[in-house]
């Protein structure tokens with residue numbers, strides 16, 4: 001029997017709706033600073049991973065929408081992107097093994113340009129309605145692990161204070177859905193819900209019982225407790241959770257410097 005992921009997808013769509021509302025608020029309140037628009041594809045060359053629920057969601061939408069030549073062309077592009085990402089991840093791994101400072105490595109990763117396979121020949125997103133949350137928020141200030149970022153094509157300036165979307169909280173919520181999937185399908189993979197993968201991989205993967213660790217045989221290895229103790233891949237976004245933060249914080253666009261719960265920097269380009 002085919003696995004039914006509807007309840008998880010609905011939860012994911014609820015987060016997407018919140019994220020879109022937050023972006024809309026930025027657009028309405030700071031129209032001169034938010035520059036996202038048709039024809040700009042800067043974010044489509046950035047290197048980022050998606051969580052399990054996003055990967056499965058994108059995969060389902062991709063399968064619904066594409067067939068024939070168009071599908072083959074996207075899969076070819078995904079293969080090319082995957083090879084580039086794999087090479088880059090190996091380079092990052094080697095650099096971390098050699099003891100290079102993490103910030104240097106992250107800076108290099110941030111500068112890397114890999115064209116997203118979903119970007120079509122006209123520089124438009126082929127899954128725009130189903131695009132990941134990272135893409136939906138790329139043009140407004142976000143923070144990961146207390147560090148603020150924004151796309152350099154926007155009007156938001158480094159060193160200035162702005163309302164900032166806390167990506168750690170959004171990531172926690174997405175990972176929580178991943179854990180629910182893991183439990184819901186009865187997976188024996190203890191790290192399944194924490195998986196992070198690039199869009200290129202998300203669309204080519206088949207999320208069947210074998211992959212999810214439901215059946216006897218599998219192509220995804222089980223993790224040992226020792227492996228669980230190892231640090232997560234450096235490219236993956238950190239899932240840091242601040243004490244006492246609620247889910248509502250993720251969609252809050254108020255100044256965090258005035259919020260006792262968040263108490264985080266909202267200065268672009270560094271901590272306060």
Ligand code: SF4
Pocket residue numbers: 043044045116117118119120124125126127128131132135199
């Ligand atoms: S999914 Fe769409 S919006 Fe996101 S990076 Fe790929 S092409 Fe760009």
